[in-house]
Amino acid sequence: MTNKKAIVVGLGPAGAAALRRLEELGVDSLGIERKSVPGKPVVCGEYIPEADEISFITRYSSLRKAYNYIGLAPKLCRSNRIEVDINGEYILDLSIKGYTIDRAKMIENLLEGTYHILGDAVRKVIYENNVFRIMTKEGREFTAKYIIAADGSPSFVAQSLGIGWLWNSYDVAIGVNVRMYTPSMPQDAIFMYISPRYTPGGYAWIIPRGNYLSNVGVGIRLNYIQNGVNPVSLLKDIIRINPRGYLTNAKTKGKILGRWIPVGGVRNSLTYCNVIFVGDAAGMVNPINGGGIPTAMASGIIAAEAIYREDISLFEKRIKEEIKPAIDIGLSYRRIVDFAYNNWWVTKIMLNIVPKRLATKILKGEPTFLSSILK
Numbered sequence: 001m002t003n004k005k006a007i008v009v010g011l012g013p014a015g016a017a018a019l020r021r022l023e024e025l026g027v028d029s030l031g032i033e034r035k036s037v038p039g040k041p042v043v044c045g046e047y048i049p050e051a052d053e054i055s056f057i058t059r060y061s062s063l064r065k066a067y068n069y070i071g072l073a074p075k076l077c078r079s080n081r082i083e084v085d086i087n088g089e090y091i092l093d094l095s096i097k098g099y100t101i102d103r104a105k106m107i108e109n110l111l112e113g114t115y116h117i118l119g120d121a122v123r124k125v126i127y128e129n130n131v132f133r134i135m136t137k138e139g140r141e142f143t144a145k146y147i148i149a150a151d152g153s154p155s156f157v158a159q160s161l162g163i164g165w166l167w168n169s170y171d172v173a174i175g176v177n178v179r180m181y182t183p184s185m186p187q188d189a190i191f192m193y194i195s196p197r198y199t200p201g202g203y204a205w206i207i208p209r210g211n212y213l214s215n216v217g218v219g220i221r222l223n224y225i226q227n228g229v230n231p232v233s234l235l236k237d238i239i240r241i242n243p244r245g246y247l248t249n250a251k252t253k254g255k256i257l258g259r260w261i262p263v264g265g266v267r268n269s270l271t272y273c274n275v276i277f278v279g280d281a282a283g284m285v286n287p288i289n290g291g292g293i294p295t296a297m298a299s300g301i302i303a304a305e306a307i308y309r310e311d312i313s314l315f316e317k318r319i320k321e322e323i324k325p326a327i328d329i330g331l332s333y334r335r336i337v338d339f340a341y342n343n344w345w346v347t348k349i350m351l352n353i354v355p356k357r358l359a360t361k362i363l364k365g366e367p368t369f370l371s372s373i374l375k
């Protein structure tokens, strides 16, 4: 049985960043990922806002480091605006700069030089005598002092330790995405489509990733799915209604795939014994826009630095300072969106009076007078 100081379970953006940081700090560590090619198939928009656009969060060292790591990914397509189509009735053209990354390549580059196992899933985690025993599907067994649970949402590690939690159905969305050839989609913009009929409680996207290929998807809250809404059918409907004509002559290039997105904010308990939950496993997604890559990676970096210092309370402290405030703001804006979906006639009036600058800030999850009131 191999013994390690730290084992990272799951090598998505959060786990790969954590493992890379552990390696840089010289901590004896191992990563375990159930997929044989981490990050593939891609179920993600792969969109990253420029660091300057979200300086209210990228001023923190964990986020700055996360953006350094994101820099290891090939940038596929730059955009300088986000076009928001509200039910075909209003268009908001918001100037927000960003880019699309090759997410799988970023993970591959982060893992270079780290000790990791691919294509094997953690099946059991036991905590006894202050040590974790970790067993895998392929029959491997390890012990470790620390675990970084970067296994997405819902966390298998949490379930295995008997501390799994249930999300309120308003606080989890399912995101479905398909890669498409989109010759009619502008290459300098991200397209968002919001409609009470086709995107209840969420939004649809077309995110160009170069060479007229795009990630096309929709995110829908679980409470709507429980009410009988099928996200795959919705995505097909959206492709059929072809908002703004951006999907004219479009062709699907793969399967529609889905994944949970935790949109209920940061978990209350982020650690358990010496387990640290990071990324989606800890709810580090901005609830207003569903963006989670930079914050997932920053939380992985903070976890690695806390283990290096042998002080996991440092993790909770830094998350509260560096990541949670921004996610809390996103959560309060999400309440406005919930209200808007349930009171569409009010939304129509509001759209005529909300200044573009305020809408831009809300979409980015930036603090405004509104977030202070909602707090």
Ligand SMILES: Cc1cc2nc3c(=O)[nH]c(=O)nc-3n(C[C@H](O)[C@H](O)[C@H](O)COP(=O)(O)OP(=O)(O)OC[C@H]3O[C@@H](n4cnc5c(N)ncnc54)[C@H](O)[C@@H]3O)c2cc1C
Pocket: 009, 010, 011, 012, 013, 014, 015, 032, 033, 034, 035, 038, 039, 043, 044, 045, 046, 047, 048, 120, 121, 122, 123, 150, 151, 152, 153, 156, 157, 174, 175, 176, 177, 217, 258, 259, 260, 261, 278, 279, 280, 281, 284, 285, 290, 291, 292, 293, 294, 296
């Ligand atoms: C459709 C969709 C579109 C999105 N678009 C964007 C976007 O454009 N920009 C953005 O910033 N965010 C986006 N997000 C959110 C973003 O993808 C996530 O927040 C981010 O991937 C979280 O990273 P993570 O490493 O915490 O979790 P994950 O990416 O879920 O990675 C978890 C990893 O753990 C592995 N794993 C799970 N269980 C085990 C186990 N038992 N043993 C071993 N390995 C295990 C999984 O295989 C996986 O590789 C999107 C999400 C979805 C669903």
